[in-house]
Amino acid sequence: MMSLIWRDTKKNIELISENLPCSYAVEYMPVTSIDIGYISTDKQNIDYEVKISEVSKYEPADDIIQKRKTGLKAILKIESIRKIDRTPISEFKMEKGFKELTSFALGEKFHVEYREKEEFKMSDDALSVMEDAESRGYSIPVSLAYKLVKYKKSLPSDKYEKLLKRVDLELKKREIDPFEAVGIIAAQSIGEPGTQMTMRTFHFAGVVEMNVTLGLPRLIEIVDARRIPSTPSMTIYLTERYKNNEEKVKELIKSLENTTIIDVADIITDVGEMSLTIKLDKNKSRDRLVSMGDLLSALEKKKGIIYNQVDDESIAIKLQQESFKVLYQKQEELKTTPIKGVSKISRAIGRVDPKEGAWVIYTQGSNLREVLNIEGVDATRTTTNDIIEIENVFGIEAARNAIYREAENTLSEQGLNVDKRHLMLVADMMTFSGAVRAVGRQGISGRKSSVLARAAFEITSKHLLKAGLLGEVDPLAGVAENIIVGQPITLGTGAIDLVYKGNKK
Amino acid sequence: MSKFNVLEHEIVPEHHLVPVEEEESVLSRLNVTKDDLPKIGINDPTIKALEEIHGKLDPGRIIKIIRKSPTAGYYEYYRVIVKSVI
Numbered sequence: 001m002m003s004l005i006w007r008d009t010k011k012n013i014e015l016i017s018e019n020l021p022c023s024y025a026v027e028y029m030p031v032t033s034i035d036i037g038y039i040s041t042d043k044q045n046i047d048y049e050v051k052i053s054e055v056s057k058y059e060p061a062d063d064i065i066q067k068r069k070t071g072l073k074a075i076l077k078i079e080s081i082r083k084i085d086r087t088p089i090s091e092f093k094m095e096k097g098f099k100e101l102t103s104f105a106l107g108e109k110f111h112v113e114y115r116e117k118e119e120f121k122m123s124d125d126a127l128s129v130m131e132d133a134e135s136r137g138y139s140i141p142v143s144l145a146y147k148l149v150k151y152k153k154s155l156p157s158d159k160y161e162k163l164l165k166r167v168d169l170e171l172k173k174r175e176i177d178p179f180e181a182v183g184i185i186a187a188q189s190i191g192e193p194g195t196q197m198t199m200r201t202f203h204f205a206g207v208v209e210m211n212v213t214l215g216l217p218r219l220i221e222i223v224d225a226r227r228i229p230s231t232p233s234m235t236i237y238l239t240e241r242y243k244n245n246e247e248k249v250k251e252l253i254k255s256l257e258n259t260t261i262i263d264v265a266d267i268i269t270d271v272g273e274m275s276l277t278i279k280l281d282k283n284k285s286r287d288r289l290v291s292m293g294d295l296l297s298a299l300e301k302k303k304g305i306i307y308n309q310v311d312d313e314s315i316a317i318k319l320q321q322e323s324f325k326v327l328y329q330k331q332e333e334l335k336t337t338p339i340k341g342v343s344k345i346s347r348a349i350g351r352v353d354p355k356e357g358a359w360v361i362y363t364q365g366s367n368l369r370e371v372l373n374i375e376g377v378d379a380t381r382t383t384t385n386d387i388i389e390i391e392n393v394f395g396i397e398a399a400r401n402a403i404y405r406e407a408e409n410t411l412s413e414q415g416l417n418v419d420k421r422h423l424m425l426v427a428d429m430m431t432f433s434g435a436v437r438a439v440g441r442q443g444i445s446g447r448k449s450s451v452l453a454r455a456a457f458e459i460t461s462k463h464l465l466k467a468g469l470l471g472e473v474d475p476l477a478g479v480a481e482n483i484i485v486g487q488p489i490t491l492g493t494g495a496i497d498l499v500y501k502g503n504k505k
Numbered sequence: 506m507s508k509f510n511v512l513e514h515e516i517v518p519e520h521h522l523v524p525v526e527e528e529e530s531v532l533s534r535l536n537v538t539k540d541d542l543p544k545i546g547i548n549d550p551t552i553k554a555l556e557e558i559h560g561k562l563d564p565g566r567i568i569k570i571i572r573k574s575p576t577a578g579y580y581e582y583y584r585v586i587v588k589s590v591i
Contacts, residue, residue: 114510114557117519120571120579142578372509379509383516390516395551396584397570398516405516420575434544434590447591 004037004076005046005105008067013039013048013081015065021053021079023064025072029057034106037076045086051079125149136161138168179495181479183429186422190407193416194219211364212385218410222403225430225438227388232366234345234384242376243358249350252376253361254289256348258341261298261334264290269331271324276317276331277310290339298339305330342370368393391436399436403427450474452481511550519571520551522559523583528567531583539565545584552586564588 016022034055039048054077066072122130126145129152133140144167152160176182197216213221213231221229242248261267261278264285268277280292292312299307306318319326347364366384371377384390385406391399404427411418429444430437437443441458448454451467451474476482479489488494511517523531532539545552547564556562570582
């Protein structure tokens, strides 16, 4: 169902809402089968929804509210208007794909069916093992319950009881003691193998080479929670229909790669004539599947130029306003004018992944939000190595999983074996506050509640001065602050306090 | 909010809204107060998706997350919705 989206002033909207139902004259002629319209007061967001009952040709009359004074073309009969929650324009599927609303557009609101994932339920066997163990006073994790299922069936009950007891004992042995400094252990466990990592970044194995940061630089990038990683890259999985069809995959790859004019053509500047000539490079354009038509339609959106196709290889461009400054500006502007593709994705290659047994696309550059909406892309599996992007698109829990996955992959690629629990702890700490925070002065360490601990870490005077000005209180609950004042630290046996509960009589 | 259901993505664990009546028992089982729980922003894409199912969610509601763990199989994690995150 198409609907009309247009931009309007607050004053006009007020006028409409005061005179409902009303006739509203606009300066364009939409197709007639429209009953819902959306109004935006700025260019990016939509604030109002209107019901339109009729669209007719403009004829002057008294009771018409005019959007503007001249050039009116159509009358919309507006039944009702309602303020809606601010929705960005990107939520609408536009007839012509663009990101900013100029005057009006026809678009369709995306309809997504939301449902929760079905809650995880253990199998009946495993659940009975779990309940049985709990009733005997042992607590076991889910993964163990699954493993114990077959023993519960095959072993006689006294032996099974013995097994459970043993399992519980082993679990308890491996448990971390209360007030153990897990953070320090994790830091050392990741840090020591980290010293053995090579600083070298090596190449992507495959047909076409592609650089991906690996090793120590990548690990630092992850824990620093960089806004943009040095080599953003996506792994795009494809839907059933696409993944074994080489032709379609190739087509998809070409439509992903962001192609600008300079990629397929030369721009020649003639200073004497004050003109520009775009010369299409046959080889490059065939490579990128760009035709003259694509080039012309890309130029159509440009303002301030008059273009003219000379022959099938070149386009002559004249300026509306002739000056050297404008000439230079336009030349630079044309270079980076996108013809097709997804912005930020500079390169895409397809490979048949042996594990997957189907085509998978790898890209240089990452733009998750847009790629997920492309047809043929499996939106439930496609991912990127940009953690912040994952946080913005999928939320904090996904970011936590991404941190863990990326760190684990980086370490195991170098043949280092760090216990998963350390990495999980880092990932959990980084996402505790609901946003991804770096490990370091900007993030976790810089936001500790204790003044002395912060001062001991970095920029001592700043923290002490600020604490003095604001009158902060330090309850001496952590480790660093207790070392500073010379008390036993709150770890291990030092964490135990004596509590006396007096007789209540 | 995205144009597809983020809850269906592989990397997003299960998110479930804890009913108000059950909040008390969850907190007492964990022996914490609401402030001690990990946070999740009200503008988080998953919360926006849950809002499509349950209607508007206020800060202070608890979300149960069932995480897949490489060591323990599955386990529950809780986050409390907050107005803004840093």
